[in-house]
Amino acid sequence: MATLNVKINNLQLQNPVMTASGTFGYGLEFADLVPLDRLGAIIVKGTTLEPREGNDYPRMAETASGMLNCVGLQNKGVDYFCRNIYPQLRDIGTHMIVNVSGSSPETYAECAARIDELDRIPAIELNISCPNVRQGGMAFGVTCEGAASVVRAVRARYHKTLIVKLSPNVTNVADIARACEAEGADSVSLINTLMGMAIDIEHRRPKLSIGTGGLSGPAVKPVALRMVWQVARAVKIPVVGLGGIMTAQDAVEFLMAGATAIEIGTANFIDPTVTIKVIDGLNAWLDAHGCRSVSEIIGALED
Numbered sequence: 001m002a003t004l005n006v007k008i009n010n011l012q013l014q015n016p017v018m019t020a021s022g023t024f025g026y027g028l029e030f031a032d033l034v035p036l037d038r039l040g041a042i043i044v045k046g047t048t049l050e051p052r053e054g055n056d057y058p059r060m061a062e063t064a065s066g067m068l069n070c071v072g073l074q075n076k077g078v079d080y081f082c083r084n085i086y087p088q089l090r091d092i093g094t095h096m097i098v099n100v101s102g103s104s105p106e107t108y109a110e111c112a113a114r115i116d117e118l119d120r121i122p123a124i125e126l127n128i129s130c131p132n133v134r135q136g137g138m139a140f141g142v143t144c145e146g147a148a149s150v151v152r153a154v155r156a157r158y159h160k161t162l163i164v165k166l167s168p169n170v171t172n173v174a175d176i177a178r179a180c181e182a183e184g185a186d187s188v189s190l191i192n193t194l195m196g197m198a199i200d201i202e203h204r205r206p207k208l209s210i211g212t213g214g215l216s217g218p219a220v221k222p223v224a225l226r227m228v229w230q231v232a233r234a235v236k237i238p239v240v241g242l243g244g245i246m247t248a249q250d251a252v253e254f255l256m257a258g259a260t261a262i263e264i265g266t267a268n269f270i271d272p273t274v275t276i277k278v279i280d281g282l283n284a285w286l287d288a289h290g291c292r293s294v295s296e297i298i299g300a301l302e303d
């Protein structure tokens with residue numbers, strides 16, 4: 001069997017397969033179905049400094065080969081996480097990574113600082129697709145300055161592995177990735193959801209309560225793959241790829257495009273055991289192709 005272990009900064013993963021934030025709860029919800037200790041890591045729900053109610057319903061709409069959501073980062077806040085959720089996660093048997101969101105550089109940094117104190121959380125993933133309240137709600141991650149401002153504030157207060165999750169709703173994702181790297185990000189992950197919309201034509205209304213939402217699932221895979229490939233050529237830090245991964249073959253594509261690890265999101269809603277199937281499938285694919293280590297295919301795309 002091929003070895004699957006990979007490294008993101010000083011975070012050693014037993015395999016490159018992680019769960020994407022917002023699609024796997026805190027992992028505990030899946031414990032009866034999935035041997036959690038086999039996962040590379042679990043990236044938990046978006047966590048903010050203060051509790052958030054999220055958006056009104058409906059928050060989800062199905063589309064061709066994908067789904068739209070506008071959940072709006074519903075969560076009980078970082079203090080609740082530290083007090084009530086973290087104690088349950090301590091012995092889960094794999095790495096737990098917290099996805100951190102905010103509305104200003106200060107709220108991101110304060111939330112990250114609280115998580116820095118939790119000895120069993122070796123990394124955070126910074127969701128910079130959140131609206132900047134001081135700038136009319138434009139997402140931090142759509143400009144180099146906005147992205148840099150968040151990474152700078154967090155880097156000053158967070159000392160473990162810092163993964164910055166990039167927005168695909170930009171003109172040049174490589175520039176944003178470089179801006180994050182320059183401010184001290186240890187890794188970048190991409191993509192978050194693509195802005196989209198669906199309309200209920202009988203009622204002449206958007207299908208989602210706030211009009212627009214984030215598109216995910218197989219429909220976004222070609223866009224995600226292109227962006228991962230562009231970013232992997234632009235930065236020296238490890239890249240984590242996601243967006244529409246459903247199978248081990250999809251994962252191999254992302255790895256060949258230059259991703260060191262991958263995340264699986266929407267596919268968990270269709271098959272809660274998909275992560276394990278991708279790990280086993282990756283192993284089988286590597287064996288069938290005479291590879292002794294997954295590192296042999298990372299960035300191995302031929303020009």
Ligand SMILES: Cc1cc2nc3c(=O)[nH]c(=O)nc-3n(C[C@H](O)[C@H](O)[C@H](O)COP(=O)(O)O)c2cc1C
Pocket residue numbers: 020021022023045046047069071073099127165191192193215216217218220242243244245263264265266267
């Ligand atoms: C219901 C839902 C909730 C999500 N919540 C978050 C979140 O809290 N933080 C975040 O960074 N990304 C969040 N995402 C984005 C996913 O983590 C992922 O980037 C995206 O769905 C693309 O991957 P996929 O096509 O494999 O789902 C969410 C996605 C969905 C579908």
